[in-house]
Amino acid sequence: MSLSTQQKLKVVETLKNSLRNKFAEYKPEPSAMPFHTRLLGKDRLALYQFIHSLITNFGLTIFEPVALSIAESKFKVAKSQYKVGDRISEDSLYVIQKIMDNLTSATTRPDKIKELELIRQSINPSKTRKTKPTVTDLFLQDRKGNTFLIDIKTAKPNKGNFKEFKRTLLEWAAVALLNNPNDKINTLLAIPYNPYEPNPYARWTMAGMIDIKNELMVGKEFWDFLGGKGTYDDLLICFETAGIDMRDEIDNYFSKFNR
Structure with a gap:
């Protein structure tokens, strides 16, 4: 038994909400990095710092709420x-x-x-x-x-x-x-x-x-x-779907760091 259509939608929304919550609470550490900024640009540097922060807390921010949303149905x-x-x-x-x-x-x-x-x-x-x-x-x-x-x-x-x-x-x-x-x-x-x-x-x-x-x-x-069987493969598709759906939202969020 793999994820139902309703479960997949719930997982995708859980992922989106988790990422949006991370955006809302994320505050880059104030640090002057003149060489990195000039080489990479403020937006790319901000993206790198955000991804590093996200990966560090991926379990609590992403995997835990997704795991809970899946387990609740079984x-x-x-x-x-x-x-x-x-x-x-x-x-x-x-x-x-x-x-x-x-x-x-x-x-x-x-x-x-x-x-x-x-x-x-x-x-x-x-x-x-x-x-x-x-x-x-x-x-x-x-x-x-x-x-x-x-x-x-x-x-x-x-x-x-x-x-x-x-x-x-x-x-x-x-x-x-x-x-x-x-x-x-x-x-x-x-x-x-x-x-x-x-x-x-x-x-x-x-x-x-x-x-x-x-x-x-x-x-x-x-x-x-x-x-249930097939959940892992379905979950990979859910992550991809959430990423595609939020691509413009993610780009817009990091574009503000160029201002």
Whole structure:
């Protein structure tokens, strides 16, 4: 099942609104660049700076609202910027630290199913502490009772980030399971596109820390999971359509920087 005509229109409008919101709030950093300005022109330099800013925040500005608009049609519950909770079992914290230590020392390999079971067994409602986990980019619940907490990341995360990502995924699970020990919880990283296409995604930096099969979705797999088979290909067309529709609007926006 690919995107319906109505869904495609909704995605295109979501993209346009996201870009217009970015235009409205964007304020170039005041900096004198006399050589760059004379070589490239004010409008091209402004365009470069805007694109750099947009790419830096593409996940929050573009991918997150688009992902939410697609997921709302398939999932029973779909929310963005969702707060999992604010308490965690102290025993779970101990288990998470042990998991992290073993992965860091390569004593064990990442195994999310086993890790979740260890966390589930460690839940002790009588011994908890206050916590402030990272807000999830997407919170989804399907009609079979499965819960998905998803963190949307850049296409090429740095090596040092994966320990932080892994701990976040484990802590999300622990907080959610404290509230509902029987929850069918899934905590995942999502990478919106594969920068290595047509080759498989091969980011060596996640080796030894992320369970590739159970903690990661990349490109087509991610978008087809949200909207059904064919969603990724439809989405590329939606992006192209939005870009064509807004071409004059984009040109007019940047022409003002020549004045």
